[in-house]
Amino acid sequence: MAEPSFSSIHEYIAKREAFINDERTLRREHARLKACSDVEAQADRIIRKIRKEEALTIWSEESDSIPHIFPGMEFLTSRDIIVKTKLFNILTKMPKGALLHAHLDAMVNTRTLLRLALQQPHMHVRVPSVLNSSSIKTMLPEFSVCPEEEWSSLPSLADASYSPGEWVKIQQARRSFPPELGGPQGFDDWVIGCLTINPAEAYGTHRTTDKIWKKFTDTFRVSIGLIRYQPIWSQYIKEFFLASVEDGISYIEARINFGPKTMFNAEGYNIVPGREWVRIFCRVIREVKQEMKEQGRQDAFLGARIIYSIIRIYTPEEMDWYMEECLALKQEFPDIIAGFDLVGHEDSLYPLTHYLPQLLHFQKRQKELGIHIPFIFHAGETLGDGTPADGNLYDAILLETKRIGHGFSLAKHPKLMDICKTKGIAIEMCPISNEILRLTSSMLMHPLPIIVNHGIPVVLCSDDPAVFGNMGLTFDYFQVLVSSELTGLTTLGQIARDSIEYSTLDYETKSKALAVWEKRWHEFCKEVVALGT
Numbered sequence: 001m002a003e004p005s006f007s008s009i010h011e012y013i014a015k016r017e018a019f020i021n022d023e024r025t026l027r028r029e030h031a032r033l034k035a036c037s038d039v040e041a042q043a044d045r046i047i048r049k050i051r052k053e054e055a056l057t058i059w060s061e062e063s064d065s066i067p068h069i070f071p072g073m074e075f076l077t078s079r080d081i082i083v084k085t086k087l088f089n090i091l092t093k094m095p096k097g098a099l100l101h102a103h104l105d106a107m108v109n110t111r112t113l114l115r116l117a118l119q120q121p122h123m124h125v126r127v128p129s130v131l132n133s134s135s136i137k138t139m140l141p142e143f144s145v146c147p148e149e150e151w152s153s154l155p156s157l158a159d160a161s162y163s164p165g166e167w168v169k170i171q172q173a174r175r176s177f178p179p180e181l182g183g184p185q186g187f188d189d190w191v192i193g194c195l196t197i198n199p200a201e202a203y204g205t206h207r208t209t210d211k212i213w214k215k216f217t218d219t220f221r222v223s224i225g226l227i228r229y230q231p232i233w234s235q236y237i238k239e240f241f242l243a244s245v246e247d248g249i250s251y252i253e254a255r256i257n258f259g260p261k262t263m264f265n266a267e268g269y270n271i272v273p274g275r276e277w278v279r280i281f282c283r284v285i286r287e288v289k290q291e292m293k294e295q296g297r298q299d300a301f302l303g304a305r306i307i308y309s310i311i312r313i314y315t316p317e318e319m320d321w322y323m324e325e326c327l328a329l330k331q332e333f334p335d336i337i338a339g340f341d342l343v344g345h346e347d348s349l350y351p352l353t354h355y356l357p358q359l360l361h362f363q364k365r366q367k368e369l370g371i372h373i374p375f376i377f378h379a380g381e382t383l384g385d386g387t388p389a390d391g392n393l394y395d396a397i398l399l400e401t402k403r404i405g406h407g408f409s410l411a412k413h414p415k416l417m418d419i420c421k422t423k424g425i426a427i428e429m430c431p432i433s434n435e436i437l438r439l440t441s442s443m444l445m446h447p448l449p450i451i452v453n454h455g456i457p458v459v460l461c462s463d464d465p466a467v468f469g470n471m472g473l474t475f476d477y478f479q480v481l482v483s484s485e486l487t488g489l490t491t492l493g494q495i496a497r498d499s500i501e502y503s504t505l506d507y508e509t510k511s512k513a514l515a516v517w518e519k520r521w522h523e524f525c526k527e528v529v530a531l532g533t
Ligand SMILES: O=c1[nH]cnc2c1ncn2[C@@H]1O[C@H](CO)[C@@H](O)[C@H]1O
Pocket: 103, 104, 105, 217, 220, 256, 257, 311, 343, 344, 345, 346, 378, 381, 433, 463, 464
């Protein structure tokens, strides 16, 4: 008989512990855990205690309206429960560092956006057929502004005389919304329903990734007409920045879709080019910084940059034009243009290889011009295994992407995971987005722990919170915190710190941002400790 491997239970237990600890040293927050302050360690214990208590109380209550509740469950069903938890309320105060994966077109609460639109006399709306109780179920409103000489005097979208495709003033359309469809309130609800994804869609009628992406894409078809109007554009960006600051986000890299090439000016003419969009973006940054300064909170907002983004639907020749625009913008706004990305549904649109000559040429042009615009690609936002969307991960890495947007399928690629770890390619993970877009049925099945356990840097992002309802970053942090025993406050701290570390900020600004964050983090940990005692 072979010698027993262990001479005693005691020895086994000791080896087991060493074995586990050894594996855990791979985790990204390992060094931080070793070195963390007493206050942070205490705060971490308090957070774990609250999480445990709430798992047994709030997350085990039987409810008629929501069967089978559990921490990390479907976000759209559990949102109302989440906001009532102590844990969520504590996390709202956490300094989150940077928001690095955020599509500008879906960053402002939809009710706020609608309110901004209703203040605009130039804003109009139209529908493809007369509005009634049956057509409203499938029909999308289209918004656009008209110059004053073309303002409409049509009475209603629902009038028998309405000819499909005719513009009606937004205020008028709202005022005249038929009582049987809910009157003006019904108008608001209809528009909001078209700008957001609701639980019945995500978990019922549109339960596959393809179906939910159809609805998801529709929300952008509706919102674009509201946002690409100069007076709204500036207010929208300001709302976005201010709301982010209130959620503890102090720096932003926003993906802006430059596809439309021009937006409407205040008078309703579609002539405002991309460089003007960027100029307004810069002006709003200055305004928000100034406001923060006046409130004595200059540390709360350190600025924002733009990741120039184009949807992967264009021909390679069309892409050439956008790349030239991106180069020109980088030359004019060197501190604002942070990177370049191709966005949209990876499973159905062109893969990165479709644009290979363009992407290589883009790099060559940068060398000629003496500028650097890192690729920050979406890649692997898919359930595919060996599909072109999954294959985007190889191309993103070969093309030296600075970070990877989503990287949902990265966990299937041991070699690519090693490269991300050694090269420090952070993964912009968007857990709530992935769940609503049906890549995972709950947080417990999300690959985030696989990536974290490998020691690959992760940053948490909200992606499109106006569509999903996960405004700010607190919801995503919450879902991650309640879905893993290993993850604690220190893990969240590491993720928040990494959001600054893996940003495109230059060395000096980054050092300052990190110092500010560490200070705020320490204050936050003290607050948590004060709560617990
Ligand atoms: O999660 C995402 N993955 C890929 N593309 C996205 C995601 N969210 C938004 N967009 C893209 O950004 C455009 C808005 O500017 C949307 O039309 C969509 O194609």
